[in-house]
Amino acid sequence: MMLRYALRTIRHRKGGFLGALLALMCAAALVTACGTLLETGLRGRIATERYAATPLVVSADQNVHRTTFKHKGNGKTKAKHKAKPVAERAWLPADDADRLRDLGGVRAVVPELTFLAQPLGLPAGDGAAGPSSYGHAWASAPLTPFALTEGRAPAADDDVVIDRGLAERAGLSTGDRLTVQSTRAPRTYRVSGIAAPEGGGQLRRQTSLFFSTAEAERLAARPGQVTAFGVLPASGTDVGRLKQQVTRALKGTTAQIATGEDRGPVEFLDAAGARVKLISMGAAMGGTSLLVAVLVVVGTFALSIQQRHRELALLRTIAATSRQVRRLLGREALVVGAVAGVLGALAGLPLAVWLHSRFVDTGAIPATLERTSGILPACVALAVTLIGAWAAARISGRRIARLRPAEAMAEAAVERARPARARTVAGLVLLIGGGVLVAVLSILRTEAASTPVTFLAVVVLATAVSLLGPYLVRAAAVLLRLVLRPAGTVGKLANANIRGNSTRMASVVTPLTLLIGMTCTVLFIQPTLGDAALAQAREGTRATWVLGAQGPGVPSAAVDAVRGAPGVTAATEVVRTTVRVGLDKYQAQGVTAAGLSRTWDPEVTSGSLAAFTAGPRTAAISELAADRLGLRPGSELELHLGDGTPATLTVATVYHRGLGFGDLTLPHDLVARHMDNPLAATVLVAGDTSRSELTASVRRFPGIAVLAPTAADRLQADRQRENAEVNLLAMGLVLAFTAIAVVNTLAMSVSERLKEFALLRLAGATRRQVLRMLRIETVSVVLIAAVLGTGIALAVLTAFSIGMTGSAAPAVLPLVYATVVGAAALLALTATVLPGRVVLKARPVEAVTSGQ
Numbered sequence: 006m007m008l009r010y011a012l013r014t015i016r017h018r019k020g021g022f023l024g025a026l027l028a029l030m031c032a033a034a035l036v037t038a039c040g041t042l043l044e045t046g047l048r049g050r051i052a053t054e055r056y057a058a059t060p061l062v063v064s065a066d067q068n069v070h071r072t073t074f075k076h077k078g079n080g081k082t083k084a085k086h087k088a089k090p091v092a093e094r095a096w097l098p099a100d101d102a103d104r105l106r107d108l109g110g111v112r113a114v115v116p117e118l119t120f121l122a123q124p125l126g127l128p129a130g131d132g133a134a135g136p137s138s139y140g141h142a143w144a145s146a147p148l149t150p151f152a153l154t155e156g157r158a159p160a161a162d163d164d165v166v167i168d169r170g171l172a173e174r175a176g177l178s179t180g181d182r183l184t185v186q187s188t189r190a191p192r193t194y195r196v197s198g199i200a201a202p203e204g205g206g207q208l209r210r211q212t213s214l215f216f217s218t219a220e221a222e223r224l225a226a227r228p229g230q231v232t233a234f235g236v237l238p239a240s241g242t243d244v245g246r247l248k249q250q251v252t253r254a255l256k257g258t259t260a261q262i263a264t265g266e267d268r269g270p271v272e273f274l275d276a277a278g279a280r281v282k283l284i285s286m287g288a289a290m291g292g293t294s295l296l297v298a299v300l301v302v303v304g305t306f307a308l309s310i311q312q313r314h315r316e317l318a319l320l321r322t323i324a325a326t327s328r329q330v331r332r333l334l335g336r337e338a339l340v341v342g343a344v345a346g347v348l349g350a351l352a353g354l355p356l357a358v359w360l361h362s363r364f365v366d367t368g369a370i371p372a373t374l375e376r377t378s379g380i381l382p383a384c385v386a387l388a389v390t391l392i393g394a395w396a397a398a399r400i401s402g403r404r405i406a407r408l409r410p411a412e413a414m415a416e417a418a419v420e421r422a423r424p425a426r427a428r429t430v431a432g433l434v435l436l437i438g439g440g441v442l443v444a445v446l447s448i449l450r451t452e453a454a455s456t457p458v459t460f461l462a463v464v465v466l467a468t469a470v471s472l473l474g475p476y477l478v479r480a481a482a483v484l485l486r487l488v489l490r491p492a493g494t495v496g497k498l499a500n501a502n503i504r505g506n507s508t509r510m511a512s513v514v515t516p517l518t519l520l521i522g523m524t525c526t527v528l529f530i531q532p533t534l535g536d537a538a539l540a541q542a543r544e545g546t547r548a549t550w551v552l553g554a555q556g557p558g559v560p561s562a563a564v565d566a567v568r569g570a571p572g573v574t575a576a577t578e579v580v581r582t583t584v585r586v587g588l589d590k591y592q593a594q595g596v597t598a599a600g601l602s603r604t605w606d607p608e609v610t611s612g613s614l615a616a617f618t619a620g621p622r623t624a625a626i627s628e629l630a631a632d633r634l635g636l637r638p639g640s641e642l643e644l645h646l647g648d649g650t651p652a653t654l655t656v657a658t659v660y661h662r663g664l665g666f667g668d669l670t671l672p673h674d675l676v677a678r679h680m681d682n683p684l685a686a687t688v689l690v691a692g693d694t695s696r697s698e699l700t701a702s703v704r705r706f707p708g709i710a711v712l713a714p715t716a717a718d719r720l721q722a723d724r725q726r727e728n729a730e731v732n733l734l735a736m737g738l739v740l741a742f743t744a745i746a747v748v749n750t751l752a753m754s755v756s757e758r759l760k761e762f763a764l765l766r767l768a769g770a771t772r773r774q775v776l777r778m779l780r781i782e783t784v785s786v787v788l789i790a791a792v793l794g795t796g797i798a799l800a801v802l803t804a805f806s807i808g809m810t811g812s813a814a815p816a817v818l819p820l821v822y823a824t825v826v827g828a829a830a831l832l833a834l835t836a837t838v839l840p841g842r843v844v845l846k847a848r849p850v851e852a853v854t855s856g857q
Contacts, residue, residue: 028298032389036298038357053266065096066649068088094119116145162216162219164217166216179198180195292457304512334401354378435466547603577689578685583647598673609661610659623655624658646675752836755844765778
């Protein structure tokens with residue numbers, strides 16, 4: 006009975022339910038897209054390429070482990086084990102191969118070396134640009150397997166075999182010369198052969214260069230270590246049983262055994278690390294999207310039910326019970342939610358494809374992590390949409406269903422003077438909760454911890470604005486009375502509408518407030534952090550010149566050449582990585598000690614740079630990290646380096662400029678020995694030498710540029726903009742959804758006022774005057790939302806700035822802010838005036854007498 010009546014109501018009031026349908030459909034699409042990213046992080050496939058013919062791969066453990074014990078009151082002890090991935094590739098002792106060669110069923114154990122090997126000097130116009138490039142020993146070719154298509158295997162130290170993909174892109178053939186930048190100084194090799202995987206295919210995700218075994222070991226710079234072992238089974242050997250044998254043979258070592266699809270993460274470490282990042286990103290996007298969707302959908306349903314107040318009141322008058330009204334609203338919501346959920350889930354699938362491709366294009370995740378195409382996110386989106394629609398309708402219709410019939414008719418005629426007490430209390434609680442989140446944000450010191458709290462605080466405060474909206478709108482109407490006085494009678498009428506219909510106006514103010522507040526937060530959070538970091542780096546760099554590289558980095562041989570240039574007093578090599586202290590990740594840099602005080606000033610607060618440069622096992626640490634870890638000069642710092650190697654250092658220096666230079670500064674050689682790319686990211690050069698003299702000293706090293714410190718700052722700013730693009734892309738869908746909600750809510754609000762506009766026309770107002778009144782109302786609403794949204798964003802960004810930079814100085818770009826408010830105003834005016842013109846086309850007499 007109720008379902009039939011609900012279907013008839015929806016059929017009769019298509020326009021009223023269209024807004025709710027659109028809001029729910031966008032929410033479902035957003036949840037599907039975010040859910041697909043999250044599922045990709047959890048179950049995304051990383052297909053192997055180099056190990057295609059190797060059923061079993063042995064690699065080093067890529068995690069740092071910690072076990073904690075909790076003693077319970079009953080005398081029992083509970084052990085909890087946690088593991089976190091390291092940033093660089095961990096290596097295995099080469100002697101571990103001896104444990105495997107004599108196992109039954111093992112045909113061969115092939116050691117694998119993987120290291121940086123970037124071709125240089127190839128003309129970009131000839132299509133030389135391609136995927137990441139790695140070097141290997143030719144002895145590991147059977148792992149794919151690679152076979153020569155031209156030429157011969159590398160025999161001499163200056164021979165190299167390239168894969169067919171590189172040969173085709175760069176137009177290379179056997180006998181050509183190719184300069185390769187690896188972990189050492191660039192060297193020119195003779196192309197002795199061209200190889201391709203057997204079967205005629207080629208590697209899609211990487212470029213492979215093969216060297217002689219001696220040269221590969223020299224370039225890998227890891228004596229006595231290998232990247233992995235490929236275990237090739239004898240014919241007829243069961244791989245599962247062989248894996249058990251290998252596991253027993255390697256017991257007591259850190260080796261990990263991978264088979265099947267587990268081989269991909271061993272080969273592509275960046276894709277394995279991107280899984281964690283994507284899970285975090287998908288969860289953050291999904292959580293924020295869900296909160297925004299709840300706020301928007303509840304507001305949309307509240308406005309829709311408010312428009313039907315008279316109809317629902319009549320149902321109560323003709324003996325419909327409160328339970329029947331609630332059931333009717335619930336059935337309507339479920340019908341609309343089912344349709345919107347299906348349409349939104351279908352729309353979310355291509356949206357997820359686009360979003361994943363954009364993340365790949367921006368470098369946020371590698372292409373080797375393949376997107377999943379499961380149905381689970383769409384099913385979750387449908388379920389969330391159904392539950393959300395039903396809950397929103399029940400919450401929004403709770404009051405009208407509880408009223409007595411006479412009270413319901415009275416409220417249908419005139420808006421309540423005061424919002425419900427429960428709504429006011431909930432709004433105050435959320436306002437206090439938002440204040441607590443802002444206070445917490447001001448003491449968070451890491452970006453990973455503060456970013457989700459930042460967006461949560463914006464949503465919570467916007468929800469408080471939604472609940473307390475009628476009070477805020479009435480207060481704003483009193484202040485706007487003087488502002489609107491020059492508009493004459495039309496301005497007075499607009500102000501009276503705002504004051505007399507504060508609940509309806511509040512439903513319009515809320516999405517606009519959320520849009521402005523969230524957009525400003527998204528756009529200004531990275532500049533707030535980036536500007537502070539850039540300022541610290543600029544103030545702490547004493548160098549006259551900075552060396553940078555277009556390729557993978559600046560080799561030590563180039564730095565040695567610079568040190569010999571006339572007028573150079575110091576040249577500091579800087580490498581950057583991340584390390585683990587316990588399980589916590591810290592940004593770290595490695596710097597050479599000679600002449601460090603001439604090129605670098607981290608603003609030492611305790612200890613000294615001289616003490617840091619005095620020994621090979623010392624560390625300098627930022628004030629923030631020192632406070633978190635409870636360290637001071639003389640304390641021991643236990644950490645795991647980039648590849649997971651444990652190290653114990655002595656803290657010699659504590660410095661202030663941690664944002665500009667990272668939390669930890671360590672000896673260069675110690676850090677570089679445990680990095681995949683040990684080349685210097687930058688080189689700081691001090692002295693009175695000229696740019697031309699420095700350029701001449703590094704002329705034989707391709708791709709190295711001599712830059713002024715200001716130019717290096719611009720490069721760092723470009724990298725920060727790339728990070729900002731990723732964050733903007735991540736939150737862009739939420740902002741787009743909020744913008745659609747703004748248009749949707751405004752259009753619904755205007756369409757409801759058909760009879761009101763008709764009565765004004767019958768009272769003598771012209772069509773132009775009514776439209777002018779509507780524009781004034783919209784501008785007033787935008788002004789209220791701009792003040793509230795700006796206040797929320799400013800409070801949140803100020804707290805973020807205090808926590809992350811130590812100063813209450815958020816970076817607000819005036820032109821960008823004006824664009825945000827202007828775009829919101831344009832959006833609101835368009836969504837108001839266009840429906841208003843459509844409504845005013847009806848004849849006033851017909852509009853007044855028509856049913857609504």
